[in-house]
Amino acid sequence: MRRAIHWFRRDLRLHDNTALRKAVEQAESVVPVFVVEDAFQTGPDVGAARAAFLFKSVSELDASLDALGQKLIIRYGRSDVEIPKLAQELKAQAVFCNKRYEPYAQARDRRVFNALNSVGVGFELFKDAVIWEEREILTKTQQLYTVFTPYANAWRSKNFAAPPRNIRKIAPCSVEVASHHLPTVDHFGLKLSQSIPNAGEKAGLRLLDEFIRGKLFHYGDQRDFPAIQGTSQLSPHLRAGTVSIRKVVSDVLRARAKGNPKQKNNCDTFLNELIWREFYLQILHHFPHVMKGNFRREYDSLEWSHNESHFAAWKEGQTGYPIVDAAMRCLNATGWMHNRLRMIVAMFLTKDLLLNWQWGERYFMQQLVDGDLAANNGGWQWSAGTGTDAAPYFRIFNPVTQGMKFDPKGEFIRAWIPELTDLPNQLVHEPWEAGLLAARYPVRIVLHKDQRAKALDIYARIKSSRTSPREP
Numbered sequence: 001m002r003r004a005i006h007w008f009r010r011d012l013r014l015h016d017n018t019a020l021r022k023a024v025e026q027a028e029s030v031v032p033v034f035v036v037e038d039a040f041q042t043g044p045d046v047g048a049a050r051a052a053f054l055f056k057s058v059s060e061l062d063a064s065l066d067a068l069g070q071k072l073i074i075r076y077g078r079s080d081v082e083i084p085k086l087a088q089e090l091k092a093q094a095v096f097c098n099k100r101y102e103p104y105a106q107a108r109d110r111r112v113f114n115a116l117n118s119v120g121v122g123f124e125l126f127k128d129a130v131i132w133e134e135r136e137i138l139t140k141t142q143q144l145y146t147v148f149t150p151y152a153n154a155w156r157s158k159n160f161a162a163p164p165r166n167i168r169k170i171a172p173c174s175v176e177v178a179s180h181h182l183p184t185v186d187h188f189g190l191k192l193s194q195s196i197p198n199a200g201e202k203a204g205l206r207l208l209d210e211f212i213r214g215k216l217f218h219y220g221d222q223r224d225f226p227a228i229q230g231t232s233q234l235s236p237h238l239r240a241g242t243v244s245i246r247k248v249v250s251d252v253l254r255a256r257a258k259g260n261p262k263q264k265n266n267c268d269t270f271l272n273e274l275i276w277r278e279f280y281l282q283i284l285h286h287f288p289h290v291m292k293g294n295f296r297r298e299y300d301s302l303e304w305s306h307n308e309s310h311f312a313a314w315k316e317g318q319t320g321y322p323i324v325d326a327a328m329r330c331l332n333a334t335g336w337m338h339n340r341l342r343m344i345v346a347m348f349l350t351k352d353l354l355l356n357w358q359w360g361e362r363y364f365m366q367q368l369v370d371g372d373l374a375a376n377n378g379g380w381q382w383s384a385g386t387g388t389d390a391a392p393y394f395r396i397f398n399p400v401t402q403g404m405k406f407d408p409k410g411e412f413i414r415a416w417i418p419e420l421t422d423l424p425n426q427l428v429h430e431p432w433e434a435g436l437l438a439a440r441y442p443v444r445i446v447l448h449k450d451q452r453a454k455a456l457d458i459y460a461r462i463k464s465s466r467t468s469p470r471e472p
Contacts, residue, residue, distance in 0.1 A: 001027040003090055003173060007083060007097040008034045008072070009241070011128055012057045013201040014064055016163035016244035018128040020170075023096040029173040031090055032065055033073040034058050035082050036180075041188040045365035045373075048190035049335030050239075053199045053369050057240045058182055060200025070170050073179045080111035087121045089177045094121060098128035098241075101281045102373050103288040130278050131160060131245060134285055137278075144286055145279075146388050152275045160253070163246040194335040196369050197236060204237035205247075212251045217259060220269035226327075226338040227411035232270065233336075235370035238277070249274060273339075280378030283388060290377055293358075294386035302386070303458050305354040313445050314349055315363060317416070320444035322429055323403030324348050326416035333416075335369035340406055346383035347397040352451040354458065357384035385459060396452050403429040417441070 004027035006020045014020065023030045040046060062072040075082040083095055095116060100106065113123045127133050137145060137154050145151035185192050197203075211232045215222070222230025237243040249271070256267035284290060294300055312318075317325035317332070327341035337345070342364075349360045361380040365371040381387030385395065407413055410428030414421050419441040420428050427434045431441055 001093050003027060003029050003031070003092045003175075005083070005087060005090065005092050005095045006030055006032050007079075007095055008032060008058070008061065009097060009100060010239065011098045011241035012054075012061045013204070013242050013244065014061075014068075015166050015201060015205070016247050017098070017167070017241075018126040019096040019098045019124070021164065021167055022124065022126060023094075024167055024170055027094070027171075029171045030070075030096075031073060031086075031092065031173045031175075031177075032070060032170070033075060033083070033086060034061075034182075035079045036074065036076045036183055038078055040183075045362055045371070046188070046190065047335070047366045047368065047371055048185045048192040049194045049196050049367065049369040050236075050365075050371050051185045051188065051190060052192050053196050053236050054240055055182055055184065056196070056199035057201070057242050060202065060242075062182070064201060065170070068168075068170055070172055071179070073177060074182055076180055076183075079108060080115050083112055084115040084119055084121065086177065087116060088119055090173065090175050092121060094124055096124045096126070099125050099133070101129070101133070101285045103284070103291060106285075129241065129245065130281060131155075131249060131274075132158060132278060134282060137282070144282070146283070148276065148279050148388065151279050152272060155275050155278065156271075160249060161246075162250045163244055194333060194367075194369070196335060197233065199236070199240070199242065201242045204234070204243035207233060207237065208243055208248060208251060212255050216252065216255055216270060217263040217266050220266040223269070224340045224406050226341055227407055227409070227415070231339065235372070235375075239370050239372045245274070276378075277372075277375055280374040283378060284374040290381065290387075291373070294384075295381050295388055296386055298462055299384075299386040301462055302356075303354075303461075304356040307353065307355065310353045310445055311349075311355055311359055313442070314345070314353060314355075314360075318442045319348070319353075319446075320432070320442045321348065321399040321403075321448075322410070322413045322417055322420060322431065323407060324399050325442075326407075326413045329416040330412075331364075331367050335367060337364075337368070340402075342379060343383055344397055344399060344402050346380055347395075348399050350380075350384040351396045351455045352399070352446055352448055354451065354455060357381060357386065394456070396455060398448055398452075400429050400448065 004023045006023045011017050040051060065072050075086060087095060116123045132155060137151060139145060215230055218230060222228045234243060238245060252267055252271055256264050259267060287295060315328065317328035319325055324345050327337055327345050331337045346360055349355050350357050357380045361376055364376050378387060382389055409425050413428055420431055423431060423434060432444060
C-alpha cells in the first residue's frame with residue numbers, strides 16, 4: 001500500500017497504538033490526522049475540562065509526531081465529510097483507526113465507511129481501547145453477560161497478550177495538504193473554570209509508572225478514602241487514549257507477580273476496576289437503550305421528583321450534608337471526583353432527593369475531566385438501582401455514616417467546606433448537632449431517614465413487574 005491515513009481519535013499516543021502500528025506496517029507513508037468534530041460545539045454533554053484535556057493531549061501528540069519528522073493534520077467539521085475529502089487530496093488507499101464502542105460513534109463510523117467506499121478508499125478498524133471487546137466474553141451458551149462477577153471471572157480466565165514494541169519511525173508523506181490550528185475550549189464558547197491535570201502521552205506514562213511503583217500495592221486499602229491520594233488518577237488518560245489499556249494491565253500483572261499475597265490482593269482490586277470499565281462498554285454496545293433510559297426498562301415507571309431547587313443545591317454543594325457538598329465542590333473546582341464520592345453523591349441524588357439519575361449523569365459529563373459515557377452511565381444506573389445489578393434497590397447509602405467511615409477525621413470535608421473548619425471531628429459530619437446557623441452552612445434540604453423510606457416504597461411498587469432486558 002502506497003499511502004494511508006491514520007485517524008487519531010481516543011488513541012492520542014504513539015506507544016502501543018494498534019491502528020497506527022498496522023498503518024506503518026502496511027503503507028509506504030502514513031499521514032496522521034485529527035478531526036475537530038462539530039459535536040465539540042453542539043453536543044449536549046460537552047464539558048470544558050474534558051475538552052481542554054483532550055486538546056492538550058492532541059497538542060502533546062503533535063509535538064511527539066514532530067520529533068519523528070511528522071506533521072499532524074488538523075481538520076474541522078464532520079468526520080464523514082473531512083476524512084473522505086482528505087483521502088482524495090492525498091490519494092490515499094486506506095484510512096486506519098481504532099474502534100469506538102459508543103452507539104453514536106459506531107453510527108458515525110458507518111457513515112465514514114460508506115463515504116470512503118464510494119470513492120474507492122478502504123476503511124480499517126482495530127480493537128485498541130479494550131482488552132476484550134463486544135462478543136469476546138460470552139457465557140458457555142454464547143450469551144452476553146449482564147452481571148459483573150461472572151463477566152469478570154470470564155475476563156480473567158482468558159490469556160492476555162502484552163503490548164508490542166513502540167513505533168520509532170513513521171514514514172512521512174510528500175504531499176502537502178491544508179491543516180488548521182488546534183482550538184482552545186474558548187473556540188466553542190466553553191468556559192474552563194477548572195484546573196485540569198497534566199495531559200498527553202508522556203504525562204500518562206509517568207503517572208502510570210508512579211502508580212505502579214507506589215500506590216498500586218496499597219490500592220485496595222486506600223482507594224475508598226478521598227483524603228488519601230490512593231487512586232491511580234489514570235481515568236482521563238484511558239478515556240483520551242494517552243495510555244494504552246494493554247500497557248496498564250501488563251504493568252499491573254508484572255507488578256502483581258512480584259508481590260506478596262496482600263500486595264497481590266491490592267493488584268486484583270485495581271484490575272477489577274479496569275474490568276468494570278470494559279463491562280460497562282460492552283453493556284453500552286449491546287444495550288444502547290441505556291443511553292436514553294434505564295437498563296431495566298421496568299424502572300421507566302419510577303416516580304421521580306422534579307424539584308429544581310434540590311438539584312441546584314446538589315450541584316452547588318449546598319445540601320447540608322458535608323460529604324456530599326465537599327464532593328460536589330471538589331468536582332466543580334477540579335473536574336475530578338473520587339470514586340467513593342461518586343457513589344455517595346449519586347446515591348444521594350437518586351435515593352435521598354429522589355431525582356432522576358439522568359440529571360446527575362448529564363451534569364457529571366459536563367463537569368468531569370474523565371467523563372466517559374459507558375462508565376458514567378453504568379455508575380449512575382448502579383447507584384440508582386436501575387442497572388445491571390441483580391438486587392439493587394435495597395442499597396441506600398447513609399451520607400452521614402459514609403462520611404464517618406471514609407473521611408473519619410473530616411480532612412476532605414474541611415478542605416472543601418471552610419465553613420466547617422473549626423468543628424471537632426465528631427461534629428464535622430453532623431454540623432446540625434452543633435446548632436450552626438444557616439448563614440454559615442446550609443441546613444439539610446431533606447432528612448435521610450424520611451427519604452430512605454420514600455425511596456424504598458417507590459421502588460417496591462414496581463418490584464413485582466421486573467423483567468429481564470431483551471437480548472439484542
